[in-house]
Structure formats: C-alpha cells, structure tokens
Amino acid sequence: MDSGRHAEIAGAGFAGLTAAIGLAQQGWSVTIHEKSPELRALGAGIVLWNNSLQVLKAYGLLEELEAVSMVPPWYETRMNNVVVSKEDFGGLPWRSMTRHDLHEVLTRGAMTAGVEIIVDSEVVSADPSGSVTLASGEKRSADLVIGADGVQSKVRDSIGFDQERTKSRDGITRLLVPRNKDQLGPGEWDNVIDFWNLEPRVLRILYVPCNDDELYIALMAPKDDKEGSAVPIDLKVWTENFPHLAPILEPAAKIHGRYDGYQTNVLKNWSNGRVSLIGDAAHAMCPALAQGAGTAMINAFTLGVAATIDASGDMSTTLVEWEKAERGITDRCQARSAYFAETRSMAQGNQFTQEMLETAIYDPTAGQKGTFAK
Ligand SMILES: Cc1cc2nc3c(=O)[nH]c(=O)nc-3n(C[C@H](O)[C@H](O)[C@H](O)COP(=O)(O)OP(=O)(O)OC[C@H]3O[C@@H](n4cnc5c(N)ncnc54)[C@H](O)[C@@H]3O)c2cc1C
Structure with missing residues (x-):
C-alpha cells in the first residue's frame, strides 16, 4: 500500500513518532529528523489514558506497552499524609510506565512500519509550501511537514504562528x-x-x-x-x-x-499551508491532568488519518478541517490543566469528574477502526 506521498517530521518525541507510525502504516514514506544524537525520552515516568492507549491498540502496539507498564489500582490524594480521596475512574483504562519504555515501544513501532529516523539532524525552519531546512543547509520537500519539535519548536517559530504563552x-x-x-x-x-x-x-x-x-x-x-x-x-x-x-x-x-x-502555549492556528504542528509545539499544557502526551498522541493519530484521506485534495484545506474537528477537546483540556495549576485545587481530592476526564475517555480511533492494516 504505497500512497506515493512523503512526510517530513521534526522531532522523535511521543508526538512525532506517533504521527510517523500512523502515516507509514497507511503507505506514506516518512522521515523523522531528531536533533539529539540519540533517540531517547526526557523525563522520568508518565501516565497514559484510554485516548492514547486506543491509538497504540490501533497501531498494534498495545500488547508491547502492556508488558512494560502497570495499572495502578487507585489514584489516591493525600493532604499532610491524610487520605482525602481514592479514585479508580470507574474502570477507565489508564497505565503508568517509564518514559523510556514508552519511547522504545513507539520507536520500534516506527522502525517496523518503515519510518526513516535520522538522529543529529536539526530542523531549523519550515516553509508552508511544504519543505524543511536542516542545520546542515539541506532543504527537503514533502506533501506534509509536521512540527513535533516540542515547546521550543523551530518549525513553529520559523513560520511565525501567532501564540500566547x-x-x-x-x-x-x-x-x-x-x-x-x-x-x-x-x-x-x-x-x-x-x-x-x-x-x-x-x-x-x-x-x-x-x-x-x-x-x-x-x-x-x-x-x-x-x-x-x-x-x-x-x-x-x-x-x-x-x-x-x-x-x-x-x-x-x-x-x-x-x-x-509549567507553561501553557495557545496558538491561533495549528497549521499553515502544508505544515502542521502537533504535541507541545502546538499546545503545551500544565501537567495537572497528565494529558500533554495523550493529546499529542491523539492529534498525531487523527492528523495521519485526515492527511491520508485528504478529502479536499488540497493538503492545506485538509489541515484546517482536521484542526476544526479535533481542536476543541485539546483546548478544553489545556484550559482545565491551567486552572488546576493556578488554583492547586487538585489538593482537595476527587477532582477527576466526568468533565475533567473528557480527554482521557475520548477514543480518537472510534469510527476509524479498520483504517490500519493491524
Ligand atoms: C512534570 C510533567 C509531567 C507530565 N506528565 C504527563 C503524563 O503523565 N501524561 C501525559 O500524557 N503527559 C505528561 N506530560 C506532558 C508530556 O511530557 C508532553 O506533553 C509530551 O512529552 C510532548 O511530546 P512532544 O513529542 O510534543 O514533545 P517532546 O517530548 O518535547 O519531543 C520533541 C522532540 O523533538 C526534538 N527536537 C526539538 N527541536 C528539534 C528540531 N529543531 N529539529 C529536530 N528535532 C527537534 C527533541 O529533541 C525531542 O526529541 C508531563 C509534562 C510535565 C512537564
């Protein structure tokens, strides 16, 4: 299944790897540029919820992740070491793991899908017409350029997306x-x-x-x-x-x-021409709801589906339509996370109401089952 189309991605973090797997499994040729000399995840551990676990399932990677992660029985909140609440989210799937293990599962998934990953390769700028320029001076063209290069995104800043930080x-x-x-x-x-x-x-x-x-x-x-x-x-x-x-x-x-x-970045738009931003490059958020990577992975997944279908036949219009459809749930999660950071009200316990779990519950693959070979 060769779609004859090519994507250039900046950043081999959770967002970039997730987008790459989705596109490659749907027949795209994909190259990821990672500026670090080696592939690795910064940070220590991470919690994933139903949204991103469904993405891994659609990619055929859930079992691998399950083998290196665990399901904590409760989310307990204590004030001065006194238990104020114990929440189990009514059986909603969630798992905890090291970042290293999640990154390895995604990297293996990308390699298996045929993604080319080039380390020590920094993207210094991107152009809405569909190209990236590397620190080496090389310019590469693509049907789709993805800026998954984190909170300090050069793809974003070289194009000049409007943002509020x-x-x-x-x-x-x-x-x-x-x-x-x-x-x-x-x-x-x-x-x-x-x-x-x-x-x-x-x-x-x-x-x-x-x-x-x-x-x-x-x-x-x-x-x-x-x-x-x-x-x-x-x-x-x-x-x-x-x-x-x-x-x-x-x-x-x-x-x-x-x-x-902690920081929150809200962009006016996530795309310009053939360039789209995902993950922290597009919507860095405070960690209260543990959803930065989760939202990165759902948007990476849905971007791959939308770009492959490319209903309008014009990638720039498709990216605008994709953002319109997918953005609301991420914006609300970002705002709720900022509220919790501002008020520190998670300390009261029992804060994971249905409303606060909206993003965690969301299944981005619903309706798209069968899109992937696996
Ligand atoms: C304290 C804390 C706790 C968190 N806990 C959770 C949690 O439990 N669950 C959750 O879902 N989220 C959590 N998050 C959020 C999550 O860590 C991020 O949202 C997520 O890692 C973003 O992934 P990303 O791929 O967009 O960016 P990054 O992880 O920053 O990856 C970007 C990649 O791009 C590379 N890069 C950067 N610039 C360039 C360039 N110019 N060219 C090429 N490569 C480049 C970087 O080296 C890196 O590999 C937490 C965040 C914090 C701060």
Missing part, C-alpha cells in the same frame, strides 16, 4: 528512583499517590509506580521557593515535609535532575 508560578522536578517498597512501611504502594502539603509550605510529591522496580516521583514547588526548586533536591527540606517518603527521597537526592516550570 503563559508561565505558571509552580514547577516540577521529575525523577526515576528504585521503588524500595519494603522500606516504605504500611500502605498501598502500587497506587498513584498525590501527596500535597499546602501549609506552612506549598510542596507536592506525585508518587507513580511504573513497574516492579521503578518509581517515578514528581516533586512540585513554587518557582520562588529557592530550596524547594533546587536541583539536586534539598533532602532536608523534602524529608522534613514528607518524612514517610525518606526511603525514596534519599536516592532521589543523588540524581542531578532538572526543575521545569
């Missing part, structure tokens, strides 16, 4: 540590646990088991808290506030880590 007062240090379950005392340590302290100091630890051995912890502190936002983490500050987590904080303090501020 908001930075939040909080940020997070993400680390992967040994689970050390037997040293943590009594508790349901397979749960995701959202530990909040608001008084006398705002500090939060999101505890996310990824598999039998690895634990992802995200340590949140306001940007203006010098000690709370320091890397490596200030062991004294964190163990004073979360003494029950000392067995995982001690190894965490030995990792250098990186503190990232």
Whole structure:
C-alpha cells in the first residue's frame, strides 16, 4: 500500500513518532529528523489514558506497552499524609510506565512500519509550501511537514504562528528512583499517590509506580521557593515535609535532575499551508491532568488519518478541517490543566469528574477502526 506521498517530521518525541507510525502504516514514506544524537525520552515516568492507549491498540502496539507498564489500582490524594480521596475512574483504562519504555515501544513501532529516523539532524525552519531546512543547509520537500519539535519548536517559530504563552508560578522536578517498597512501611504502594502539603509550605510529591522496580516521583514547588526548586533536591527540606517518603527521597537526592516550570502555549492556528504542528509545539499544557502526551498522541493519530484521506485534495484545506474537528477537546483540556495549576485545587481530592476526564475517555480511533492494516 504505497500512497506515493512523503512526510517530513521534526522531532522523535511521543508526538512525532506517533504521527510517523500512523502515516507509514497507511503507505506514506516518512522521515523523522531528531536533533539529539540519540533517540531517547526526557523525563522520568508518565501516565497514559484510554485516548492514547486506543491509538497504540490501533497501531498494534498495545500488547508491547502492556508488558512494560502497570495499572495502578487507585489514584489516591493525600493532604499532610491524610487520605482525602481514592479514585479508580470507574474502570477507565489508564497505565503508568517509564518514559523510556514508552519511547522504545513507539520507536520500534516506527522502525517496523518503515519510518526513516535520522538522529543529529536539526530542523531549523519550515516553509508552508511544504519543505524543511536542516542545520546542515539541506532543504527537503514533502506533501506534509509536521512540527513535533516540542515547546521550543523551530518549525513553529520559523513560520511565525501567532501564540500566547503563559508561565505558571509552580514547577516540577521529575525523577526515576528504585521503588524500595519494603522500606516504605504500611500502605498501598502500587497506587498513584498525590501527596500535597499546602501549609506552612506549598510542596507536592506525585508518587507513580511504573513497574516492579521503578518509581517515578514528581516533586512540585513554587518557582520562588529557592530550596524547594533546587536541583539536586534539598533532602532536608523534602524529608522534613514528607518524612514517610525518606526511603525514596534519599536516592532521589543523588540524581542531578532538572526543575521545569509549567507553561501553557495557545496558538491561533495549528497549521499553515502544508505544515502542521502537533504535541507541545502546538499546545503545551500544565501537567495537572497528565494529558500533554495523550493529546499529542491523539492529534498525531487523527492528523495521519485526515492527511491520508485528504478529502479536499488540497493538503492545506485538509489541515484546517482536521484542526476544526479535533481542536476543541485539546483546548478544553489545556484550559482545565491551567486552572488546576493556578488554583492547586487538585489538593482537595476527587477532582477527576466526568468533565475533567473528557480527554482521557475520548477514543480518537472510534469510527476509524479498520483504517490500519493491524
Ligand atoms: C512534570 C510533567 C509531567 C507530565 N506528565 C504527563 C503524563 O503523565 N501524561 C501525559 O500524557 N503527559 C505528561 N506530560 C506532558 C508530556 O511530557 C508532553 O506533553 C509530551 O512529552 C510532548 O511530546 P512532544 O513529542 O510534543 O514533545 P517532546 O517530548 O518535547 O519531543 C520533541 C522532540 O523533538 C526534538 N527536537 C526539538 N527541536 C528539534 C528540531 N529543531 N529539529 C529536530 N528535532 C527537534 C527533541 O529533541 C525531542 O526529541 C508531563 C509534562 C510535565 C512537564
């Protein structure tokens, strides 16, 4: 099934790899340019929900992911180490995993589908007529150009998409540590646990088991808290506030880590001519609802379907129609995530209402089953 069409993609993150697999499985020739010298995922762990799990299923990659991920029984919220809520989302599929494992599943999926991935290849600009220019000076043309090059997207900025960027007062240090379950005392340590302290100091630890051995912890502190936002983490500050987590904080303090501020980018449009943006390049969001990668993957999937069908026969019109159809759910998720970052109201527990789970529940493959060979 050779469609005779070609896509050039900037960025081999979750968005770029997901788009590449979809297009390649539908007969496109696809090249991804990754600026790093090696293929890897930055960050520590991640949670995926029904939306992106359905995408992996449509691609024939769900079983592979299941083998390297787990389903935490509950999402528990604690204030000052007292449980305020336990949510199981009524059976909605969700899974936790390391970013490394998710990235490997997607990379293998892309290779199997015949995607060409070139590392050490930075895209410095793109042109709406359908081309990318690389740092080497080479210019390459395509029927479809995808900017999946993250929050600092050069594809986006070289074209000059209108955008509004908001930075939040909080940020997070993400680390992967040994689970050390037997040293943590009594508790349901397979749960995701959202530990909040608001008084006398705002500090939060999101505890996310990824598999039998690895634990992802995200340590949140306001940007203006010098000690709370320091890397490596200030062991004294964190163990004073979360003494029950000392067995995982001690190894965490030995990792250098990186503190990232939250930000929200809202673009007027996601496409211009034959160039489309997906993932953080198009809609970076605060991590409250754990949906940045989820929305990246659903938009990458639906973009591949729309571009292949290309109902109007003119890619630029198709991209506008695709955005019209798909954008609302991402915009609402982005706004809700910004609200939670602003109010810190996830600390109250029971925040995953049906409305807040709208994006997580969404199945982008519904109605498109059978599009793919697998
Ligand atoms: C604290 C925190 C927790 C989060 N937790 C979750 C979660 O649990 N679930 C979830 O769904 N989301 C989560 N997210 C969001 C998620 O991490 C991002 O939305 C997602 O990684 C975005 O993927 P991406 O592919 O768009 O961008 P990126 O992951 O940034 O990938 C971009 C890729 O492009 C490459 N690149 C950059 N510039 C160029 C260039 N010019 N040329 C070529 N290559 C280039 C980069 O090296 C990189 O490989 C979280 C985010 C944060 C900050």
